[in-house]
Amino acid sequence: MRMDPRKQNILLAIITDYIATAEPVGSRTIARKYRLGISPATIRNEMADLEEMGYIEQPHTSAGRIPSERGYRYYVDYLMKRQELTPEEEELVRQSYHQKVRDVGEVIQRTGQLLSQLTQYAAVVLPPKAAASCFKHIQLVQMGAEQAMLVAIMDSGAVHHRIIDIPSGITAADLEAISAVLNAKLQGRPMESIRLTLIKEIYFELSKQRRILELVMELLHDTLVRGSENRVYLTGLLNILNQPEFRHVEKVKTLLSILEQEDLLGNLLASDVGKEGVTVRIGREISCQQMSECSMVVATYSFKGRPLGTLGVLGPTRMDYAKVVTVVECLTKNLSQALERILG
């Protein structure tokens, strides 16, 4: 059996209606609402075909049809017309990005808020990956007798800090000296480079303060490998509870149990860093069992052409893809531009 324009129209109608109402849609409804010029009976025949082809399914015998994952996929790939933002929404976006910005985290957070506000689903934003950014400045500051604070400022605008133990007897001047050497060697270098021969260079120059240096290197490496960059900005949990698919607490629980595992969510997003354009993952296309009834729409934002992180929207499979895709695309651009503006 092949897809023909009439089948396409019917599938489009079914999906559109289901996205709007969350109710299984019957042949009658389509005939009445979507004026395709054919009778319910004909539509029924076509629907039987569409079901056989796997695009729609029936929750039970005497109910209407709902789109299957395959149906949504077909819709997203071939049928969907993007739905532009309303003037009010555009205005909201413009305003949000023209407020005074205080740091990168704030822009990212604000983007998350916008995402969830505009789509009414949950939003996730993965901040710039630390490993890919370069050192701008490194500073060691004495805290207690045997503690020092290590602060690393990256060119992505991220600031990493951590407390380290230092051997007693190290003076503020020593720390200053070490900071100076670290700065000289690491400034402008990507975080990844600290694994390399660089380390030896520094060791040589600072053979006296070996112990503390080891700690610093360990910390920097730590930040690189599993550092705070796996933090995820999550907004709009409340929105998602308004979706009828989360009427039952059980569903909410399974969803929340996923979202509480930041690392899992982080990896999910991280796997899409660098991809061109907007990616749509529907249901089980998300490689995560418990999220099989959700969809994600994600895109990568960048700075100076370099992909930095990803942002996305998370909602039920019955998601308003037409709108969400537009919003995600729009905000990806805006975020990239904002970063350009902030970081020069």
Added chain:
Amino acid sequence: MRMDPRKQNILLAIITDYIATAEPVGSRTIARKYRLGISPATIRNEMADLEEMGYIEQPHTSAGRIPSERGYRYYVDYLMKRQELTPEEEELVRQSYHQKVRDVGEVIQRTGQLLSQLTQYAAVVLPPKAAASCFKHIQLVQMGAEQAMLVAIMDSGAVHHRIIDIPSGITAADLEAISAVLNAKLQGRPMESIRLTLIKEIYFELSKQRRILELVMELLHDTLVRGSENRVYLTGLLNILNQPEFRHVEKVKTLLSILEQEDLLGNLLASDVGKEGVTVRIGREISCQQMSECSMVVATYSFKGRPLGTLGVLGPTRMDYAKVVTVVECLTKNLSQALERILG
């Protein structure tokens, strides 16, 4: 009517049972389970008295009794026996605080996780208040052509950072010079002091770089007044969904809508900073309408005897106060000690 020991025992039994089962408890149940040596009929009489006194109430005519807010209050104040941690739980706490700590935020976060894990309710932790802490180090770093990053390291272990616009023409050396002056003047001073005459002093010394100085002062002030310190660490949302009072999504929604307003939650906690010991707020004692069906147990943690912030547990009024109070007290101590250890 006066409270006598028998009434107390019955009230204690009712509350204990209701906390355990979340079901209205009847006279029969008490007679069977709690062996007070009196018959259901007698218990009924006493219950009628307790109801008249306002300690318990009936959801409907033919149901058992449930404690009223006043009943919980009496319980917490006079009847409750604290429930010590099990050896396993103590071990868990010990382990958590003996892991290697990387910064203050991390200890705080871990404390939140422990709180929610041990109590099975939601946990909130208010990080150290910025205004009360002293500057340890200030650093300005050039980012783009017209942007600089301002980093302030506080003695509480907090690191504040923000991006500011700078007039073009400012060199890295200029920034370095400004940093030096700021450090000289502000080091060891509490954040609050920047409002004072200090500002004039610095202005005098740096009259050349007026523009950028204004920005820096503005930022510092900003951080003081409404800065990131109102961030709240929130954990264990998932736990709270297991409580039967949140079986219906509506309840979850109202709760979440509160918890999403970080500032509101922050203020709620902030109002208790500095109070001695553990504070229990039951139902409408929390000055927040929509949280009238919840209780909070909070305490203040400190560093060098100075109160820094608060931590607490949020759950339904039917909360296991005996356990929660112990846990909160225990973790307050542990957190204070951990900070002592980290910050020297």
Added chain:
DNA sequence: CTTAGCACTCAACAGGTGAGAGTGCTAACA
């Protein structure tokens, strides 16, 4: 190929019923 008509299916809802838990009251008892 399309469509009207019809019999059939099934979820959802409303109304009715019985069981069970719990109460308050009363009268008997220590």
Added chain:
DNA sequence: TGTTAGCACTCTCACCTGTTGAGTGCTAAG
């Protein structure tokens, strides 16, 4: 006077049942 057994009463909840309505598939006519 305080305690207790007994009893009638109330109310929720779970269960059943019949009804309604939406929707289908099939068939036969257009």
